[in-house]
Amino acid sequence: MLALILGLILFLGMHSVRLFAADWRVRQIDRLGLLTWKGIYSVVSLVGLILIIWGYGQARLSPEWLWLSPVWTRHLAALLTIPAFILLAAAYVPGTHIRARVGHPMLLGVKFWALAHLIANGTLADLLLFGGFLAWAVALFIVLRRRDRQTGITYPARGASRDLIAVVLGLVGFVVFALLLHWPLIGVRPFGG
Template sequence: MLLLILGLILFLGMHSARLFAADKRASFIAAKGPLAWKGMYALVSIVGFVLIIYGYGQARMSPTWLWISPVWTRHLAALLTIPAFILIVATYIPGSCIKARVGHPMLLGVKFWALAHLIANGSLADLLLFGGFLAWATALFVVSRKRDRAAGVSYGKGKPVMDAVVVVVGLVAWAAFAFYLHGAWIGVKPMGV
């Protein structure tokens, strides 16, 4: 459990630098340059991510159950991950109305993903992992939207045709993950196949 917690601190902490340490981040970039920041950001994030994966895997071996979720919550979780995938895809495909409206679709997608997994999983490790990501994404989304409004940031109008592309790619990615990759990578087959 300690490795999971340490991984979450490193990964989410690094991804929260603009939220909690904007001045220190700016000072570091001014002193050492943007490439040094990106290198450190990537290194700390990768180490944190590896610790999360390893720590969560270890915690799953002997779980501490806080609640047992009913079977139907798995189906709800599968449905909630559909908008998560669509929003995450909207982050990377420019020109969609979804990105223009949401502003930070990755963070909203992480919120859907984390909430879906919290609903369907009830161990202490699940609460730490998915609850941590949900709290982080919620806080960063609120702060980022406020920062955008204060700075007058506009994401344009977007084009409905790009929304169609985002939705199709998101659904294909969701299906690939739900029906195959989740079982192959995580060891849990959410769709039971």
């Protein structure tokens, strides 16, 4: 469990530096140079991600159950994961109405993903992993939306075709991940079997 916690601290911490320690970040970039900073950022994030994956896998070997979720929550989790994939795609398709409306679709997608998995999973490791990502995404979303309003940042939409592209990419991503990748990568079949 310690590896999971340390991984979450490293990964989510590095992904929060720009918002919660912006001055320190600027000083480090000035001192080290942008490329060195990006290298450190990438290495720390990768180490954090590896620790999260390894720590979560280890915790699943001897789970500490906090609650048992009914079977129907797996279906709800799958349903909630669909908008997560669409929002993730919208974060990378420029000019969507989705981005214009929510500002930071990837963080909203992380919230959907984390909430979906919290509903369907009830171990301490699940609470740490998905609860940690949910709390991080909520806090970051609030800070970024507030910053957007204060600085007048908007995200212009370029047409409905961009949203259609994001929706199609998101749906394809969901189907591929749920049916082909979730089992080999995570060890769980979202739709049973």
